[in-house]
Amino acid sequence: MNDLSLACPHVPSFLQLQAETKLPQWQRWVGYSGAISDDTFGYVSERLDPEQLRRAARYIHRKLKRGKAFEANKIKGLLCVSLDANEQFCSDHRCCEQCLTREVTCKDASGQEVKKTQYYHKQIYAQLSGPELSVILDFEPMRPGEEECAAALRLLRRLRATHGPRFFDVVRRALTAVTHLDQPPPANFPPNVVIRFDVQPETEPVLQ
Numbered sequence: 356m357n358d359l360s361l362a363c364p365h366v367p368s369f370l371q372l373q374a375e376t377k378l379p380q381w382q383r384w385v386g387y388s389g390a391i392s393d394d395t396f397g398y399v400s401e402r403l404d405p406e407q408l409r410r411a412a413r414y415i416h417r418k419l420k421r422g423k424a425f426e427a428n429k430i431k432g433l434l435c436v437s438l439d440a441n442e443q444f445c446s447d448h449r450c451c452e453q454c455l456t457r458e459v460t461c462k463d464a465s466g467q468e469v470k471k472t473q474y475y476h477k478q479i480y481a482q483l484s485g486p487e488l489s490v491i492l493d494f495e496p497m498r499p500g501e502e503e504c505a506a507a508l509r510l511l512r513r514l515r516a517t518h519g520p521r522f523f524d525v526v527r528r529a530l531t532a533v534t535h536l537d538q539p540p541p542a543n544f545p546p547n548v549v550i551r552f553d554v555q556p557e558t559e560p561v562l563q
């Protein structure tokens with residue numbers, strides 16, 4: 356389930372995940388010859404302890420780093436982590452306390468435009484991308500009412516604490532909202548670099 360949670364952030368719902376578990380390549384990968392129901396994914400994920408998952412993932416990340424598995428990911432000698440936001444579990448009907456909401460316009464049966472509330476979840480992902488190996492280091496859910504940058508700062512602070520300030524060198528954003536993190540990029544580096552990881556972000560996020 357750890358592999359699953361870190362490898363499947365692109366899957367938007369448990370129903371789609373259930374459909375993917377019918378594929379032979381999936382069943383070979385997880386070593387289970389059968390489809391897994393969306394109910395099972397829901398049951399298990401509700402009982403998972405995120406901290407346990409993070410500890411296991413951290414152990415794997417350190418082994419990979421020590422084994423120089425990320426060397427091919429470096430750009431001009433610097434290991435760069437990318438931040439990106441992904442949305443999952445969108446629903447017009449079901450929601451939980453952690454759901455984000457937005458108003459959408461759609462048409463009813465008579466063709467009239469109506470506004471309704473839509474519920475969804477969105478996470479910020481920190482990923483090391485490379486030609487041979489791409490690894491999600493950690494991710495942080497956005498909370499109701501907050502912007503992407505708040506969750507991104509929480510994620511960066513946790514990564515600094517868990518992986519240390521030298522696990523990677525720079526942070527690159529795919530987020531438009533993290534503009535206040537801007538720092539002068541290292542020389543000769545692509546322009547979308549936002550901060551060096553060993554520089555403490557000035558804005559302190561709210562930590563729990």
Ligand SMILES: [Zn+2]
Nearest residue numbers: 450451453454
């Ligand atoms: Zn929810």
